[in-house]
Amino acid sequence: KAGVTQTPRYLIKTRGQQVTLSCSPISGHRSVSWYQQTPGQGLQFLFEYFSETQRNKGNFPGRFSGRQFSNSRSEMNVSTLELGDSALYLCASSRAGGSEEQFFGPGTRLTVL
């Protein structure tokens, strides 16, 4: 069974640009969550999608957005990039909600210059 895949694995952008990251969950999983990991702030929840609906959102500015498609694949977009957006972005999937185990992908390393 294939795990969670994230593309691209590495990305370099400049300030002011926008970026789209992609996440393919494990087959059969309908919930996809996104997290940002930085040395200073640690792991922070961005948002969660379930059956194409955003079900929960973290405390991030509106520049961060996401969506989920009917096949459960998800994308997150960051517009008007800032230096502080440099981070490892992790995607996690699970079958549903509640206490179910989340399976994490390897992450996308975004560097903003």
Added chain:
Amino acid sequence: AQSVTQLGSHVSVSEGALVLLRCNYSSSVPPYLFWYVQYPNQGLQLLLKYTSAATLVKGINGFEAEFKKSETSFHLTKPSAHMSDAAEYFCAVGGTGFQKLVFGTGTRLLVSP
């Protein structure tokens, strides 16, 4: 609101020694608690989870954790450390209904020969 405190950003042990990584949580609802491990340049892998079924939880790779409500703790232990255990460990708390996990700041485990 839920929160997690991990005591000690770095823990050093010798190979064969006991591993003890500390985690204290705060939650206004019955919590679901998780321990994840992260190896360099990889995503997070679930070691174990507590979902109220049993207070002593056994996980993968010989790790276990005990839920102590009176102490609001969920410390991770392993009787004998291996070199391959060197990694960063994250404690996380979640609640029912949503997949929002709140992570601690992580503890880097160093294992010396």
